[in-house]
Amino acid sequence: MLRIEREIRYEAERDRSFADEIKKMPGCELMDRCIQCGTCSGACPVSIFMDYTPRKVIELTRSGFKQDVLKSTTIWLCASCYACTVECPKQIGITDVMYALKQKAIEEKVYPPRFPIPVLAREFFKMVRAKGRIAETKLAILLFLKTQFLKIFGMQRLGIDLLRTGRFSPFSLIFPESMKDPAKLTRLIDRLDAKLNSRELEARLESGNPSRPCCPGGAK
Amino acid sequence: MKKYSYFPGCSLKGLGRAYEESFLAVCKALNIELKELEDWNCCGATAYMAIDEHHAVALATRDLALAEMNSTEDLLAPCAGCYLVLNKANKYLAKYPRIGGTVRQALAEEGLKYEGRIKVRHPLEVLLNDVGLEAIQQKIKSSLRGLKVAPYYGCQIVRPYAVFDDQYNPTSMDKLIEATGAKVVEFALKTKCCGGSLTGTLAKVGQEMCFNLLHEMKRRGAQVVATACPLCQFNLEVYQREIAARHKEDVRLPILYFTQLIGLALGLPKKALGLQRQIVAADRIPAECRAENPI
Numbered sequence: 001m002l003r004i005e006r007e008i009r010y011e012a013e014r015d016r017s018f019a020d021e022i023k024k025m026p027g028c029e030l031m032d033r034c035i036q037c038g039t040c041s042g043a044c045p046v047s048i049f050m051d052y053t054p055r056k057v058i059e060l061t062r063s064g065f066k067q068d069v070l071k072s073t074t075i076w077l078c079a080s081c082y083a084c085t086v087e088c089p090k091q092i093g094i095t096d097v098m099y100a101l102k103q104k105a106i107e108e109k110v111y112p113p114r115f116p117i118p119v120l121a122r123e124f125f126k127m128v129r130a131k132g133r134i135a136e137t138k139l140a141i142l143l144f145l146k147t148q149f150l151k152i153f154g155m156q157r158l159g160i161d162l163l164r165t166g167r168f169s170p171f172s173l174i175f176p177e178s179m180k181d182p183a184k185l186t187r188l189i190d191r192l193d194a195k196l197n198s199r200e201l202e203a204r205l206e207s208g209n210p211s212r213p214c215c216p217g218g219a220k
Numbered sequence: 221m222k223k224y225s226y227f228p229g230c231s232l233k234g235l236g237r238a239y240e241e242s243f244l245a246v247c248k249a250l251n252i253e254l255k256e257l258e259d260w261n262c263c264g265a266t267a268y269m270a271i272d273e274h275h276a277v278a279l280a281t282r283d284l285a286l287a288e289m290n291s292t293e294d295l296l297a298p299c300a301g302c303y304l305v306l307n308k309a310n311k312y313l314a315k316y317p318r319i320g321g322t323v324r325q326a327l328a329e330e331g332l333k334y335e336g337r338i339k340v341r342h343p344l345e346v347l348l349n350d351v352g353l354e355a356i357q358q359k360i361k362s363s364l365r366g367l368k369v370a371p372y373y374g375c376q377i378v379r380p381y382a383v384f385d386d387q388y389n390p391t392s393m394d395k396l397i398e399a400t401g402a403k404v405v406e407f408a409l410k411t412k413c414c415g416g417s418l419t420g421t422l423a424k425v426g427q428e429m430c431f432n433l434l435h436e437m438k439r440r441g442a443q444v445v446a447t448a449c450p451l452c453q454f455n456l457e458v459y460q461r462e463i464a465a466r467h468k469e470d471v472r473l474p475i476l477y478f479t480q481l482i483g484l485a486l487g488l489p490k491k492a493l494g495l496q497r498q499i500v501a502a503d504r505i506p507a508e509c510r511a512e513n514p515i
Binding site: 025026045046049076077079080081082083085086095096099102103106116117118120121122124125128132133134135136137140143157158161162165166167168172177179180181184185187188189191192195196199 | 230231234236237261262271273279316379380387413416420499
């Protein structure tokens with residue numbers, strides 16, 4: 001079947017409030033300075049795998065093409081190497097823009113089901129909230145169970161290597177690396193959530209738009 | 221005796237424990253006293269920034285507060301990820317009062333206070349500038365002369381906050397390696413990304429990035445690679461078998477921490493440096509030095 005879709009977007013379809021929202025996030029303030037030179041895309045070691053290069057993502061974001069950027073592979077491929085950020089002649093925090101877009105995409109759950117990168121971010125968030133620290137091997141196993149179950153069978157050799165060299169002990173799956181008193185950190189995160197929730201509520205009441213409930217990453 | 225606070229981070233207690241073992245052993249040998257933060261928490265790494273910047277800053281600030289409330293010394297963070305995140309938190313607290321205010325309020329309710337005085341530093345800088353090459357050279361017991369080492373810095377030590385080295389062509393690790401007697405292999409990809417957590421999430425992409433690095437290191441004649449980040453070390457070491465099969469190319473290279481190489485040169489026992497934890501064994505290192513250099 002031939003798929004026929006409109007390839008041109010009408011200006012009215014742009015979501016300007018999205019662009020404004022992202023521009024307020026830390027590191028993203030200077031996005032309007034972008035001269036579309038493409039230095040970021042050239043510096044990026046993963047741009048060859050992306051659907052939109054970083055340069056395009058910046059333009060799409062500041063122009064308000066919300067769905068296009070939030071559904072792009074670009075934001076997930078960014079490995080936080082900061083090459084774009086240090087190369088940008090306009091000092092735009094491009095890595096931070098990617099973080100801001102990841103946050104939005106996770107919040108609105110616009111990624112394919114079982115896509116490993118947002119799942120990893122959320123499992124990471126939950127483990128730190130509960131234990132205060134990350135048990136890497138346990139996190140990796142959890143990630144594989146939740147995203148690409150079958151691939152875990154291809155990992156035996158790596159598992160054996162890690163066991164043999166004492167870098168991983170099965171004991172740590174039951175008693176993972178943890179703070180002495182992880183409740184201290186859980187409490188801190190909950191206190192922070194309470195503050196962010198009440199602040200967001202205030203902001204929403206002020207703007208007359210009491211819609212979105214706040215729960216970072218929907219992780220709880 | 222030089223004194224510092226020490227933030228190990230999760231990796232140095234887990235898959236990267238050889239980094240902690242060798243770092244502690246080298247510090248002891250060089251008369252550096254470290255005090256590990258009491259009941260520290262995960263710095264948040266890159267994952268927390270993808271969830272929420274307030275949470276990310278709060279996690280790191282709790283650790284900075286622990287450091288500030290218990291001492292006035294600089295805080296050493298050997299893991300590149302922790303080093304970046306703790307520095308980033310310091311920057312955000314100063315630059316974004318709104319985030320800083322909320323985070324500090326939450327910390328205050330937990331009896332913690334951070335005024336922003338802690339300087340976060342990397343062991344590369346401390347060994348180079350505080351201890352000094354001369355002091356290290358004086359303690360060398362078994363020179364690594366003849367060994368060809370590719371120093372791999374990765375991303376997060378030099379970008380975007382490194383104040384102690386050049387972002388494009390860092391040389392701090394080069395100098396430390398040369399102090400052990402080994403020869404530094406020049407290669408242009410020393411700050412190119414290894415893929416970070418992509419090796420675990422999108423394996424093909426991550427391994428492709430590791431291949432580029434390994435290929436170039438080998439092509440330049442490296443016999444061993446020195447790293448300063450637990451994730452770089454892991455990525456470059458454990459996927460060599462898969463990478464070799466995919467690219468039909470021998471990419472076998474022992475991937476060490478720079479602290480392990482310094483430790484070897486200081487004559488410290490292999491076990492104290494965690495060398496038994498190598499998956500790609502580095503057994504041949506001393507022999508290679510002698511073979512290359514019969515003196």
